Amino acid sequence: MTPAGRRILAAAEELFYDRGITAVGVDLIAERSGVTKRTLYNRFGSKDHLVAAYLAERAQRWRALVRQAVEARDRPADAVLAPFDALRTWTDTHTRGCAFINALAELPDPSHPARHIAVDQKLWLLNLFEELATEAGCSDPAVLAGRLLLLHEGALATQPLPLDTLSESIELARTLVRIAMSSRP
Amino acid sequence: MTPAGRRILAAAEELFYDRGITAVGVDLIAERSGVTKRTLYNRFGSKDHLVAAYLAERAQRWRALVRQAVEARDRPADAVLAPFDALRTWTDTHTRGCAFINALAELPDPSHPARHIAVDQKLWLLNLFEELATEAGCSDPAVLAGRLLLLHEGALATQPLPLDTLSESIELARTLVRIAMSSRP
DNA sequence: TCGCAGGTATACTGATCGGTGAACTTTTCC
DNA sequence: GGAAAAGTTCACCGATCAGTATACCTGCGA
Missing domain, CATH: 1.10.10.60 (Homeodomain-like)
Structure with missing residues (x-):
């Protein structure tokens, strides 16, 4: 570049x-x-390609932040929630919600090059949750991962509201992980 | 009109x-x-006022659908999850996510007349969840309501993904309500 | 020294943006 | 019947939209 x-x-x-x-x-x-x-x-x-490049850059930076947060946690059980740590850091400076969700809202055209970048980003997070849950020895890692993604996106989507939904989200996420850890085979 | x-x-x-x-x-x-x-x-x-009118119309229609879903449920315990029933109906025909979230993404200006309509809509839902939870005799209705809103918005935000997040969302919501019902004083 | 990639400067295209002015016709309701 | 409200027609405003044409300048590596 x-x-x-x-x-x-x-x-x-x-x-x-x-x-x-x-x-x-x-x-x-x-x-x-x-x-x-x-x-x-x-x-x-073209502008469309610039938009795609913008989202790709964002995706790269966000993933780096998440990986860093994962490595900062010692125990695998804590690492599962590391993406939420990263989210807390991220939202301190990014108060306009999720760039990927926003892009999906603004770009309805399914063939727009930016859409699959945004979708991929969310699927990447889902996959990461599942990997982390597996490493931590949680029961039913796929189900847990889906739920954690829901809470993660819910917290992002409700960012404009005058509520501390991120804290609520993290609290419930912690509970879900605890349950999944205690009920393992 | x-x-x-x-x-x-x-x-x-x-x-x-x-x-x-x-x-x-x-x-x-x-x-x-x-x-x-x-x-x-x-x-x-002006266009801005038309946008506001558009969102107000949407809000009205959505609330009517939710109220209808609430009344369709006999037992108060089931009524708590009625907004999710409405969401399922709604998303059958509205596949472009949540009009309010999308509007917040597109209209950064805090003074835009459409923003407070979108925010109010979400706060209305939060309040409804709390009322329904209270009527059902759930423990800690406010906490439960916050969590249900998170799941609700999470399901909406992840709608563009090739996953059935709405079903996951409803399933977890049901579990949360069951727990809150069983642990009541 | 040559050539080429990266970049600048300026002017331009046709289309669309949100919004307005002024005169005219139609409908509605007292 | 008369007035006000609702709606039409059409031309217009300056600004901005994404994208292009042409010509020129600069530094660097072969």
């Missing part, structure tokens, strides 16, 4: 997330990144 | 939900409802 490309992507991330994808024009992104519109199109080809 | 106004609102509902609010222009709505743009502005004043 060229220096100009990085600046474009950085500006796109901020603007797309804060103001919405459809609401932000390529002219504004070019201006904010101190780059000509021509350069933007030379790097990314 | 005048006949033209109703047609405008109907067209706006369909277009805004299916394609996204920002992506749909007033010209298209006017054309679809067989009405002049002038009439649209005479009725609703």
Whole structure:
């Protein structure tokens, strides 16, 4: 990635997330990144591809944060809830909800290159939950993983509400893990 | 509401939900409802107010469906989960997620008239859960209500995924209610 | 020294954006 | 019957939309 490309992507991330994808024009992104519109199109080809690149960048950063949180937990039983730790850290600075859910809301076209990135991200998390639950020796890891994903997404979706749903979410998640740990064969 | 106004609102509902609010222009709505743009502005004043009217209409319809589902359940213990019945019915025809969550994703401006409608809708549901839980004699109705809302929103947020998260959500919700019923004082 | 990739500058396309002005017709209701 | 409300027609506004054309400049590696 060229220096100009990085600046474009950085500006796109901020603007797309804060103001919405459809609401932000390529002219504004070019201006904010101190780059000509021509350069933007030379790097990314189209707005749709830039949107896809934006989400891919987000996905990469988010996964890195989650992996870091997982490794910060010593015991496997605690590691299952590590994605929720990462979520807490994440939402401190990202108060406009989940970029992937928002993108799915804004881009109905099933063939849009950004959609599968967003979907993949959620499936990746589901899979991670299941792996972590298996390693911790939980009973029925697949079921537990599905439930943890539900709580995770629920907390994100209710972020705009004047409630501390993240804490509620983590509390219930902890209970579910405890039960799954105690009832193992 | 005048006949033209109703047609405008109907067209706006369909277009805004299916394609996204920002992506749909007033010209298209006017054309679809067989009405002049002038009439649209005479009725609703601005696009922002039309968006607010669209969400208010949705909120009203959704609440009616939920109330109906609540009354369809005989025992108070079953009524607690009635909003999930309504959700199942609703998502059969509304596959583009939650109009309110989507609207919050698309409209970052905190002063937008549509935002408080969306927020109120979620708080209304939380409150309903608590009332139903109280009537059913559940222990800790407020905590249970918060958890049910989390599951409800989680199921909606994960609707684009190729998973049957609604069933998982309902199953866990049922378990939570059962526990809250059995542990009552 | 040549060539090429990365980038700039500027101007442009046709379409669409939300919103308005002014004059005219139709419906409704007292 | 008369007035007000509802709706139409059509032209218009400046701004912005995604995307392109052409020409030029710069640094770097072969």
